[in-house]
Amino acid sequence: MKITILGGGGFLGRKLAQRLAQQGRLGGRPIAALTLFDLAEPAPLEAPFQVTCLAGDVASVADVSRAIPDGTDLVVHLAAVVSAAAEADFDLGMRVNLQGTLAVIEACRKLSAPPRLLFTSSVASFGGGQSALLPDDARQVPGNSYGAQKAAAELLLADASRRGMLDLVSIRLPTVIVRPGRPNKAASSFFSAILREPLLGLETPLPVGDEFRVWVCSPRRAVDWLMHAATMDAAPLGIDRGVNPPGLAVSVGEMLAALTPAERALVKREPDEAIAAIVGGWPAEFAATRAKRLGFAPQEGVPAILAAFREDDLAATRADRGM
Amino acid sequence: MKITILGGGGFLGRKLAQRLAQQGRLGGRPIAALTLFDLAEPAPLEAPFQVTCLAGDVASVADVSRAIPDGTDLVVHLAAVVSAAAEADFDLGMRVNLQGTLAVIEACRKLSAPPRLLFTSSVASFGGGQSALLPDDARQVPGNSYGAQKAAAELLLADASRRGMLDLVSIRLPTVIVRPGRPNKAASSFFSAILREPLLGLETPLPVGDEFRVWVCSPRRAVDWLMHAATMDAAPLGIDRGVNPPGLAVSVGEMLAALTPAERALVKREPDEAIAAIVGGWPAEFAATRAKRLGFAPQEGVPAILAAFREDDLAATRADRGM
Numbered sequence: 001m002k003i004t005i006l007g008g009g010g011f012l013g014r015k016l017a018q019r020l021a022q023q024g025r026l027g028g029r030p031i032a033a034l035t036l037f038d039l040a041e042p043a044p045l046e047a048p049f050q051v052t053c054l055a056g057d058v059a060s061v062a063d064v065s066r067a068i069p070d071g072t073d074l075v076v077h078l079a080a081v082v083s084a085a086a087e088a089d090f091d092l093g094m095r096v097n098l099q100g101t102l103a104v105i106e107a108c109r110k111l112s113a114p115p116r117l118l119f120t121s122s123v124a125s126f127g128g129g130q131s132a133l134l135p136d137d138a139r140q141v142p143g144n145s146y147g148a149q150k151a152a153a154e155l156l157l158a159d160a161s162r163r164g165m166l167d168l169v170s171i172r173l174p175t176v177i178v179r180p181g182r183p184n185k186a187a188s189s190f191f192s193a194i195l196r197e198p199l200l201g202l203e204t205p206l207p208v209g210d211e212f213r214v215w216v217c218s219p220r221r222a223v224d225w226l227m228h229a230a231t232m233d234a235a236p237l238g239i240d241r242g243v244n245p246p247g248l249a250v251s252v253g254e255m256l257a258a259l260t261p262a263e264r265a266l267v268k269r270e271p272d273e274a275i276a277a278i279v280g281g282w283p284a285e286f287a288a289t290r291a292k293r294l295g296f297a298p299q300e301g302v303p304a305i306l307a308a309f310r311e312d313d314l315a316a317t318r319a320d321r322g323m
Numbered sequence: 324m325k326i327t328i329l330g331g332g333g334f335l336g337r338k339l340a341q342r343l344a345q346q347g348r349l350g351g352r353p354i355a356a357l358t359l360f361d362l363a364e365p366a367p368l369e370a371p372f373q374v375t376c377l378a379g380d381v382a383s384v385a386d387v388s389r390a391i392p393d394g395t396d397l398v399v400h401l402a403a404v405v406s407a408a409a410e411a412d413f414d415l416g417m418r419v420n421l422q423g424t425l426a427v428i429e430a431c432r433k434l435s436a437p438p439r440l441l442f443t444s445s446v447a448s449f450g451g452g453q454s455a456l457l458p459d460d461a462r463q464v465p466g467n468s469y470g471a472q473k474a475a476a477e478l479l480l481a482d483a484s485r486r487g488m489l490d491l492v493s494i495r496l497p498t499v500i501v502r503p504g505r506p507n508k509a510a511s512s513f514f515s516a517i518l519r520e521p522l523l524g525l526e527t528p529l530p531v532g533d534e535f536r537v538w539v540c541s542p543r544r545a546v547d548w549l550m551h552a553a554t555m556d557a558a559p560l561g562i563d564r565g566v567n568p569p570g571l572a573v574s575v576g577e578m579l580a581a582l583t584p585a586e587r588a589l590v591k592r593e594p595d596e597a598i599a600a601i602v603g604g605w606p607a608e609f610a611a612t613r614a615k616r617l618g619f620a621p622q623e624g625v626p627a628i629l630a631a632f633r634e635d636d637l638a639a640t641r642a643d644r645g646m
Contacts, residue, residue: 090486094425098479102417127562139462140478141563148482152475155463156421159471163413239450240464 001029004068006058006104007078008036009043011179012120015223015312016076021047026074027231037067038079058100064107072111074230075166076118077104082186083124083278086146097149101157109165117157117166118229120173121242123215123282124188125151130213132283136244136290143281144187158241169229169237174215174247175282176222177255177305180313181320187278191216195255195306198263199314200323207272210253213284217247217299220308225296232295246298248305249285258302324352327391329381329427330401331359332366334502335443338546338635339399344370349397350554360390361402381423387430395434397553398489399441400427405509406447406601409469420472424480432488440480440489441552443496444565446538446605447511448474453536455606459567459613466604467510481564492552492560497538497570498605499545500578500628503636504643510601514539518578518629521586522637523646530595533576536607540570541628543635548619555618569621571628572608581625 003020005013017036024031024047033050036042041055056063058079068075079100086093101119108115124147125140126132140151154170161168179192183204190207191214197204217225225245234241256264292298299305326343328336340359347354347370356373359365364378379386381402391398402423409416424442431438447470448463449455463474477493484491502515506527513530514537520527540548548568557564579587615621622628 094479137462139460142478142482143485143562145482145486148478152478155465155471155475155478156417159465159468162466163468239466 001026001031001074002033002069002072003031003074003076004035004037004072005076005078006037006064006067007080008053009038009040010078011181012176012219012222013038013076013078014042015219016226017045019223019227021045024048026227035067035069037064059095059103061103061106064103065110068107068111068115070111072115074116074118075104075108076226076230077101078120080120080150081146082184083122083144083146084187085185086149087144087187087278088185090145093145093149097146098153101153105157105160105165109160114164114166116230116234117161117168118226119154119157119168119170121150121154121170122147122172123174125154125172126283127281128283129281130284133285133287134244134283135287138283144278154242158239161241162239167234168241169232169234170242171225171229172242172244173222174217174245174299176219177216178309178313179219180309180317187275190275191255194252194267195259196309196317198259198266199309200318200321201266203266203268205270205272206252206267207270207275208252208279210251210256212252213249214252214279215247215249215283215285216305217245218305218308220312221297221299228296236294243291243294243296244286244288245291245296246288247286248299248301250302255302258306324349324354324397325356325392325395326354326397326399327358327360327395328399328401329360329387329390330403331376332361332363333401334504335499335542335545336361336399336401337365338542339549340368342546342550344368347371349550358390358392360387382418382426384426384429387426388433391430391434391438393434395438397439397441398427398431399549399553400424401443403443403473404469405507406445406467406469407510408508409472410467410510410601411508413468416468416472420469421476424476428480428483428488432483437487437489439553439557440484440491441549442477442480442491442493444473444477444493445470445495446497448477448495449606450604451606452604453607456608456610457567457606458610461606461609467601477565481562484564485562490557491564492555492557493565494548494552495565495567496545497540497568497622499542500539501632501636502542503632503640510598513598514578517575517590518582519632519640521582521589522632523641523644524589526589526591528593528595529575529590530593530598531575531602533574533579535575536572537575537602538570538572538606538608539628540568540622541631543631544620544622551619559617566614566617566619567609567611568614568619569611570609571622571624573625578625581629
């Protein structure tokens, strides 16, 4: 089995690659080769199969085609400009999130057999806000450029899938917590920071109220979903290739309750209207009935999310930040 | 008021231009200039204002920018590759229907003030099929490339509108009957042909059954809707800029009942599975509650549609076809 991860140098791409390296197999088949592609060449990865690391522009068909050689069975397209960055720089978001996806379609249709294509779309492609509990057939009415670009990309990928150019599963990821590393330009960055920074003994701002609700999953569960979607039977999806996976609806207060009182004291209430305006438009909960029927495992509670971060990422985050 | 019609040489663009020429005004303001832009230079138009006819490629920002000079108040973006053609030639559909729309966004954002942008999306962007009665918040799950490209374009235009680059109203047109001229590559072409051809004394094939239901409007009503959307207050739309206008749900049998027995005998049952597969996926009816509240006039019955064709287009169609 030959696999390519576009955005393979990113947070989720790296985690998926590590999982593949640990298992050596996917869907009962041995992995023969893995290509990691990103804007900057991804770091080497130790694995029981061949790993190729490539730098390139996801909006260039030539670059993407180099990353997806003939015989590729699975392409995981994670390359994206995140929400606040796409809002700040319209052209950059359109180039990476939209034209990048079109380049992926072009590269896939050149192959002699259509690969399974996993696309990570986002909760940010929906509206509805704090009071929403969205059904599986909820319409995507994005209130931000990132969400609009992701929803448009989903439509075009689904059409390419219907035409046999690729074999799509789009997973509309919840807000992923706890992200390792540092705060980034995603409007949702603080949802990770309010757990991660206190565990590191650092103060961190909270731009929304404690009662603010959010639809989340752990990086570990997101990787579980990608692994499942990589080899699941896609026929039951019909032409509707988008899946709302079973995340966890939780309030900021419930998240903070999983910290010790001393850790909790490091979270500083600093309302930020620009951040609140973006994340406030995202729905706080989904029914996710279809995904459960399709075998996607539900997200466990906040203690499990925090435990996953301690086990998988806390030490590396400390080291990364020279602590 | 300065107006540009992209696709101004096409059937609907021409009708809209003629209406503007008749009225000389729009929304209480005199029209100062009209630019008609199409792949082939549109024919001259007599009007009480300046008319400029331009040939160009809608996917070229330079060409589209020539057609939308600074000071343009209204852009009507009708340029499109129709359903069966976009299904037959994926690259052509993507180029015109998607990249063309991106070029329109680029041209609009260069202006010193954002123009009202009317976009004609389509019933083909929805699924649901014969049994559907779609609510206003129905999700677009297109089963054809034309519909996918239109739905993706709607999302990207709505985001550009939210960002202040333009001021969008997207109208998801029903199947427009009776089209003048000859049968074309739209999968829906036969819905016009089964009324038009018998009126011309010609035989015509019917690829679906008499009980087949379709959501229609007359060209005259489509132009009414565009005229209304051109100057309506768009604030009540919020960020959701797509409107399902109040068309008419009608069966093929009900359409044929408006013909004389002699005319009806010219319609030949010739089932065509390829055509039926495309149009069979489109929903047969919409609630259209929101559009009615926004002041879009409902479509009248088949006799009114047939009368409009006789008054507006029958003589010209005869002449055009050398009859």
